[in-house]
Amino acid sequence: MDYKPIDLSPPRVSEEAVDAVSTVLRSGWLTQGPRTTEFEKAFSDYQGHSLPGMAVNSGTAALHLAVILAGIGSGDEVIIPSLTFAAAGEVLLREGATPVFAEVDPQSGNLDPAAVEAALTAKTKAVMPVHLGGYPAEMTALRRICDAHGLYLIDDCAHAVETRHRGGWAGSLADASAFSFYVNKNLTTGEGGMLLSPHEDWLERVRRLRLHGMDHDAWNRYAADGRPGYDIVEQGYKYNSTDIASALGLAQLKRIEENYARRAELAAAYDKALTGLPGIELPPRPAEDSTDRHAWHLYVIRITEDCPLSRDELALALRRMNTATAVHYHPMHLMRLYRERLGGREGQLPITERLARERLTLPFCAAYEPATAVEVTRRIGITLTG
Ligand SMILES: Cc1ncc(COP(=O)(O)O)c(C=O)c1O
Missing domain, CATH: 3.40.640.10 (Type I PLP-dependent aspartate aminotransferase-like (Major domain))
Known part of the structure; x- marks a missing residue:
C-alpha cells in the first residue's frame, strides 16, 4: 500500500x-x-x-x-x-x-x-x-x-x-x-x-x-x-x-501565537489518538494550575518496554510507511568526539541514556492539521499490530 x-x-x-x-x-x-x-x-x-x-x-x-x-x-x-x-x-x-x-x-x-x-x-x-x-x-x-x-x-x-x-x-x-x-x-x-x-x-x-x-x-x-x-x-x-x-x-x-495555538491543538490531537496504545508514553505537560508553558516545539513520545517494538524498529517501520520521525537527541557524551576527549562512556548518565533509547519525535509543526496526528497514529497502530 x-x-x-x-x-x-x-x-x-x-x-x-x-x-x-x-x-x-x-x-x-x-x-x-x-x-x-x-x-x-x-x-x-x-x-x-x-x-x-x-x-x-x-x-x-x-x-x-x-x-x-x-x-x-x-x-x-x-x-x-x-x-x-x-x-x-x-x-x-x-x-x-x-x-x-x-x-x-x-x-x-x-x-x-x-x-x-x-x-x-x-x-x-x-x-x-x-x-x-x-x-x-x-x-x-x-x-x-x-x-x-x-x-x-x-x-x-x-x-x-x-x-x-x-x-x-x-x-x-x-x-x-x-x-x-x-x-x-x-x-x-x-x-x-x-x-x-x-x-x-x-x-x-x-x-x-x-x-x-x-x-x-x-x-x-x-x-x-x-x-x-x-x-x-x-x-x-x-x-x-x-x-x-x-x-x-x-x-x-x-503569527507566533497563532502558530503556537495550532501546535498545541496538534499535541492535544496526538494525546487523544495515542492514548491506550501499548508501551507508548505521552509527553509530559506542565500542571494545570502552573504558570509554566510548554512551547510545543517537538512532540516526543517514549517507547517503553511494554511496546511490541523497540523505538528503532518502530521508527524504521514508520519510515517504510513514508512517515518521518527523529530522535532528539542521541546523547552528546557518547558521541566519538566526547568519548575521545572527555572519556564519555555508556552507563555514565543512566537516565539520559534511557531517554535517548526511548524517545521518538513524531511529525509535528504548525503547518499540520489535527488530522495528521490521527493519520500518524493510525500508521503506528498498524505497525504495532503487525
Ligand atoms: C537545542 C539547540 N541548541 C542550539 C541549536 C543551534 O541552532 P542553529 O542551528 O540555529 O545554529 C539548535 C538547533 O537545532 C538546537 O536545537
Missing part, C-alpha cells in the same frame, strides 16, 4: 512573509539594516525585555557569543545536559572550556537541579540548560544555584520562543538567552538566531563581535545620516544577520 509522505516539520510560511521578503529583495538593501533593527526590537518586546536583542546568523553563533561574553575559557567547566544538540558542547570546546554533563529529569529530559549541584566544582563557571522540545527547564532552581555560587546562567532557548517558566518568558530568565531560527524552529528565518540579555554592556559588545569587531556596521556607514569608514576595536566574527532573514522573522513573529 502507498502511504502519502508525512515530513517531520515542514515550515509554515505565510503569503505575507513571502511579500515581506520580496519587498526587501526589491529594496536594494539585503544585509543587516533597518528590518533587522525592527526585528530585534519586536522580538525582545515579545519576550518582555526592555533592551533590544542582537540578531545573528544562527543559534550556535548566539550561544558562542554568550560563552565569550561570560568570559568562559580555558580551564573553566560549564554544566550542560547531554540530551541536547551538539552546539552547546561545541561552543564550549571552541573556547577551551570543558562541558560537564549532568543528569536530567526522567520526565522532561531537562537538567535536574540536584544533579547540577552535584556536578559543581571550583572550576565551574556557568550552567547552560536547554528547554528540551519547548518544555520549561527548572530555571528558578538553576538561578538559585548560580547565584549561590557566583555562576553565569546561559540559556539555550533554541526550542523555547513561546516557553514560559513561572509566568516569565524563557528569554528573560538568564544572563544570556540564545534563540535559534533554524528551519525547523517555531519561528524560522531559514537560518538565524538572536541573543537576549539584561546586561547592556554584553549587548553592545555583541554589536561589535558579530561584525568583525567593527565600531559601526554597514547600514551605519551607508545610510544618509551614517558615518563612513570604520575602526576595528577587537577581534570579531562574521555572525551578523540579514534584512532578508529579519523580514521573514518579523512576519513569523506576527
Whole structure:
C-alpha cells in the first residue's frame, strides 16, 4: 500500500512573509539594516525585555557569543545536559572550556537541579540548560544555584520562543538567552538566531563581535545620516544577520501565537489518538494550575518496554510507511568526539541514556492539521499490530 509522505516539520510560511521578503529583495538593501533593527526590537518586546536583542546568523553563533561574553575559557567547566544538540558542547570546546554533563529529569529530559549541584566544582563557571522540545527547564532552581555560587546562567532557548517558566518568558530568565531560527524552529528565518540579555554592556559588545569587531556596521556607514569608514576595536566574527532573514522573522513573529495555538491543538490531537496504545508514553505537560508553558516545539513520545517494538524498529517501520520521525537527541557524551576527549562512556548518565533509547519525535509543526496526528497514529497502530 502507498502511504502519502508525512515530513517531520515542514515550515509554515505565510503569503505575507513571502511579500515581506520580496519587498526587501526589491529594496536594494539585503544585509543587516533597518528590518533587522525592527526585528530585534519586536522580538525582545515579545519576550518582555526592555533592551533590544542582537540578531545573528544562527543559534550556535548566539550561544558562542554568550560563552565569550561570560568570559568562559580555558580551564573553566560549564554544566550542560547531554540530551541536547551538539552546539552547546561545541561552543564550549571552541573556547577551551570543558562541558560537564549532568543528569536530567526522567520526565522532561531537562537538567535536574540536584544533579547540577552535584556536578559543581571550583572550576565551574556557568550552567547552560536547554528547554528540551519547548518544555520549561527548572530555571528558578538553576538561578538559585548560580547565584549561590557566583555562576553565569546561559540559556539555550533554541526550542523555547513561546516557553514560559513561572509566568516569565524563557528569554528573560538568564544572563544570556540564545534563540535559534533554524528551519525547523517555531519561528524560522531559514537560518538565524538572536541573543537576549539584561546586561547592556554584553549587548553592545555583541554589536561589535558579530561584525568583525567593527565600531559601526554597514547600514551605519551607508545610510544618509551614517558615518563612513570604520575602526576595528577587537577581534570579531562574521555572525551578523540579514534584512532578508529579519523580514521573514518579523512576519513569523506576527503569527507566533497563532502558530503556537495550532501546535498545541496538534499535541492535544496526538494525546487523544495515542492514548491506550501499548508501551507508548505521552509527553509530559506542565500542571494545570502552573504558570509554566510548554512551547510545543517537538512532540516526543517514549517507547517503553511494554511496546511490541523497540523505538528503532518502530521508527524504521514508520519510515517504510513514508512517515518521518527523529530522535532528539542521541546523547552528546557518547558521541566519538566526547568519548575521545572527555572519556564519555555508556552507563555514565543512566537516565539520559534511557531517554535517548526511548524517545521518538513524531511529525509535528504548525503547518499540520489535527488530522495528521490521527493519520500518524493510525500508521503506528498498524505497525504495532503487525
Ligand atoms: C537545542 C539547540 N541548541 C542550539 C541549536 C543551534 O541552532 P542553529 O542551528 O540555529 O545554529 C539548535 C538547533 O537545532 C538546537 O536545537
